Amino acid sequence: MHPEVYMSTPSSYSDRELFSRIAEGDEAAFADLFNLYSAPLSRISLRMLQRESASQEVLQDFFIKLWLHRSQLSDVEAPGPWLRKVLIRECLQHLRKSAVYKSKLEELPADAATQNRAIHALSVKEIQQAVGRALESMSPQRRQVYKMSREKGMTTKEIAAELGLSDGYVRNVLSAALQTIRGFLPPIDLLPVVVFLYFF
Numbered sequence: 001m002h003p004e005v006y007m008s009t010p011s012s013y014s015d016r017e018l019f020s021r022i023a024e025g026d027e028a029a030f031a032d033l034f035n036l037y038s039a040p041l042s043r044i045s046l047r048m049l050q051r052e053s054a055s056q057e058v059l060q061d062f063f064i065k066l067w068l069h070r071s072q073l074s075d076v077e078a079p080g081p082w083l084r085k086v087l088i089r090e091c092l093q094h095l096r097k098s099a100v101y102k103s104k105l106e107e108l109p110a111d112a113a114t115q116n117r118a119i120h121a122l123s124v125k126e127i128q129q130a131v132g133r134a135l136e137s138m139s140p141q142r143r144q145v146y147k148m149s150r151e152k153g154m155t156t157k158e159i160a161a162e163l164g165l166s167d168g169y170v171r172n173v174l175s176a177a178l179q180t181i182r183g184f185l186p187p188i189d190l191l192p193v194v195v196f197l198y199f200f
Contacts, residue, residue: 015079022067023074027171028156030067041087058094060108062087092162134184138177146168146177 006060018036021029038059046055066073076082135143141163148154160170166179 016076019073019076019079022070023072025070025171025175027174028167030070033066034063039182041083044084044087045091048088048108049094053195054098058090059087062090065090130184132180134181136182138180142173142177142180145173149174 018029018033022033041062042055042059045051049055049058073079088139135146138146145159145163148159149156154162156170156174157167159165160167163170
């Protein structure tokens, strides 16, 4: 357990190895990091934001950004304290944005607020349709690996064992599948896209 995401020296070396693997694009290492830190980081965000929905939103966005900027992780000397520092900064940004958004929303007529929610729903629908078209264009094996990962929630090691493939090969196939999907995505807001690709 890491109540405040501060690590002892032995664990720090292990976490640095984890960060190095993630920096190289290792999805299994990223999953390990999520399983290790999501609970203690969630307690920090919930304590700061005081709302479960806001806490989960910030935490999800935090891990998405961590993956998107993974190449920088190999330079982090103390992963535990660094994660805590970055999350606190994200929580503070969320609080500032929420205050500004709330003030602007109160100035909008009711129909404008409804329209804003409809646009977000449309974005998610567009993503789903694009993913469907991308899957149809994939080879049977690539499509199967993607569905086993995203629909069944299987790890790359589990997929490799079931299909009789190497873990490294499965990771490469999954990465290629995600790249194919990105090519089919419309030019819409980034956040729903990355949430859909990496968490669903």
